[in-house]
Each structure stands twice: as structure tokens, then as C-alpha cells.
Amino acid sequence: MEYLRFIVYGLIQGLTEFLPISSTAHLKVISIFLGIDDPGPSLSATIQLGSVLAIVWYFRNDIFNFRGQSSKKILYYFLHERLLRSIFIGTIPIVLLGGSIKLFVPNFLDNILRSNLSIALVSIVMAFFMYLADSSKRGSIDIKNHNYSDSFLIGFFQALAIFPGVSRSGITISSALISGWERRDAAKFSFLLGMPAISLAAIVEFIFSFNEFFSIGFLPLLVGLITTFLSSLFAIDFLLRYFSSNGLKIFIIYRVIFGVVILLNL
Structure with missing residues (x-):
């Protein structure tokens, strides 16, 4: 049962991290629905490392193009590659906000905003924001011509x-669309921007909850990762193919239904 529980966590995390429907909300709500423990922010963040590895693997040709290059050229690449600098700049706000909350109000998210009522209301508000983004004019900004x-x-x-x-992928893709990004590159940049954000969240949660992980067991956690x-790879590929042609409509409808169902079962 322990392994099955971590397989469920892994499937939910992987499928919902990149689909714009909020992995945190689904990990909590579906866990309650299935009668298993809410993994909580610490375990959730750690399992997300599997999603980071999926991004690195899927976009390995975009990130690592080092074949036949000297170590000096590789260092130059990391210092001067435009995309990497953009990812660094885009990561600054979440480090400042997330770090401030973790240091000064460590239980803020657990006690106030992780309730089913809060998740339902946020899901519906996000559906409206995604609708505005999906209705905006097709843009021409992409990974190559965007500004910092x-x-x-x-x-x-x-x-x-x-x-x-909120959904990290949902809000980043939507804000990119409103800013005038092309659909596929909006999703692609959202995924790449998630690498440091998800990794830092996992590292911070692991440090703050170090003792808690000894009670989990290595093998169940490995199964979850x-x-x-694997499920993250599927979600990334599906969204890139589907979203480019169809937009966010199906996810908007789903988020409204998800929020309403939670409200009806409070």
C-alpha cells in the first residue's frame, strides 16, 4: 500500500504539474477523495524533482548542446546564453516571495491557503484569468526575440x-499569452522557467523537513519520483501538442468544474 500511495502521488504530480490545473490542489483534494494522506508541502515539493528531471530530459537539446565543445566554451555558454539569463531573471521574484514567506511566516500556506475552500475559489479565479489570456490576440514574441x-x-x-x-504552468502560460507570446513558446518557456523554481522549492522543503523524510523510506520515495x-514527460508532450492548436479552453472548463465540485462537497 505504501508503494501504491507513492505511485498515486507521482501520477497526480506528474500529470498536473505541467497541465494548467495546479498540482498542489490535486495532490491534496484527490488524496482526500481516495482516502490516503495529504502528502503536504514538503513531500509534494520533493516529488516535484521528478518533474524537473522530465523537463531537463525533454528539452535536453535546447539546454545542453555541448557535443564537441571545450570546457571553456561550455562555461561561456552558461554565462552568455540568452535563454539561461532569461530563466535566471524570471526566477528572482519567486525566490524573493517564497523565501520571505518561508522564513518569516513558515506555516502561512498550511494554515490559511491549503484549505479546500481556498483551493476551490482560487481555481475559479484562475479559470477567469486563463480565459482572458486565451481570448487575447495571437502574439509574435518567442524564446528567440523576447526581452528580459x-x-x-x-x-x-x-x-x-x-x-x-494557482498552478505554476497555468499562470505563467497565461501571463505570457497576455504579454503577446506565441502559444508553443509560451508553454515551452513556462516549462523551462519551472526548473529552478521547482528545484529550489524541493531543496528548501527538504532542509526544513529533514527529519520527516527518515520516516518515509527510500524505495517508496524513489518509486514516487x-x-x-514518466507522467511528467507525457504531460509536457501532450500540452505542447494540444495547446498549440487548441488553446486553454478545455482546462478553463475543467478548473471551473473542479472548483464547483469542491464547493459543493464542503
Whole structure:
């Protein structure tokens, strides 16, 4: 049962991290529905590392193009590659906001914003924001021609994803669309921008909850990470293919239904 529980966590995390429907909200709500423990923010953040590995693997040709290059050229790449600098700039807001909350109000998210009522209301509000984004004019900004101010703006909205129910991918893709990004590159940049944000969240939660992980067991956690990795690969590929042609409509409808169902069962 322990392994099955972590497989469920991994499937939920992997499928919902990149689909714009909020992984944190689904980990909590579906766990309650299935009668298993809410993994909580610490375990949730750690399992998310499987999603980071999936991003690195899926976009390995975009991130690592080092074949035949010297170590000097590799160092130059990391210092001067435009995309990497954009990701760094876009990560600054979530580090400042998330770090401030973790240091000064450590139980803020658990006690106030992780309730079913809060998640339901946030889900419906996010559906409205995604509708505005999906209705905006098709843009022409992409990964190659964007400005660093575009990166920072999307990063600012990404910082709001620390609140359960928002959805990191949902708010970053939507803010990119409103800013005039092309659909596929909006999703692609959202995924790449998630690498440092998700990794830092997992590292911080692991440090703050170090003793808690000794009671979990290595093998169940490994099963959860592998399941997260595989389901994340599927979600990334599906969203890139589906979203480019169909937009956010199906996810908007789903988020409204998800929020309403939770409200009806309070």
C-alpha cells in the first residue's frame, strides 16, 4: 500500500504539474477523495524533482548542446546564453516571495491557503484569468526575440504560484499569452522557467523537513519520483501538442468544474 500511495502521488504530480490545473490542489483534494494522506508541502515539493528531471530530459537539446565543445566554451555558454539569463531573471521574484514567506511566516500556506475552500475559489479565479489570456490576440514574441522584461513579468506571475490552486504552468502560460507570446513558446518557456523554481522549492522543503523524510523510506520515495518523471514527460508532450492548436479552453472548463465540485462537497 505504501508503494501504491507513492505511485498515486507521482501520477497526480506528474500529470498536473505541467497541465494548467495546479498540482498542489490535486495532490491534496484527490488524496482526500481516495482516502490516503495529504502528502503536504514538503513531500509534494520533493516529488516535484521528478518533474524537473522530465523537463531537463525533454528539452535536453535546447539546454545542453555541448557535443564537441571545450570546457571553456561550455562555461561561456552558461554565462552568455540568452535563454539561461532569461530563466535566471524570471526566477528572482519567486525566490524573493517564497523565501520571505518561508522564513518569516513558515506555516502561512498550511494554515490559511491549503484549505479546500481556498483551493476551490482560487481555481475559479484562475479559470477567469486563463480565459482572458486565451481570448487575447495571437502574439509574435518567442524564446528567440523576447526581452528580459518579458522574462521578469512572467517570473512575477510565477511567484504567485506558491499559493495552492494557482498552478505554476497555468499562470505563467497565461501571463505570457497576455504579454503577446506565441502559444508553443509560451508553454515551452513556462516549462523551462519551472526548473529552478521547482528545484529550489524541493531543496528548501527538504532542509526544513529533514527529519520527516527518515520516516518515509527510500524505495517508496524513489518509486514516487520515477512515476512523477514518466507522467511528467507525457504531460509536457501532450500540452505542447494540444495547446498549440487548441488553446486553454478545455482546462478553463475543467478548473471551473473542479472548483464547483469542491464547493459543493464542503
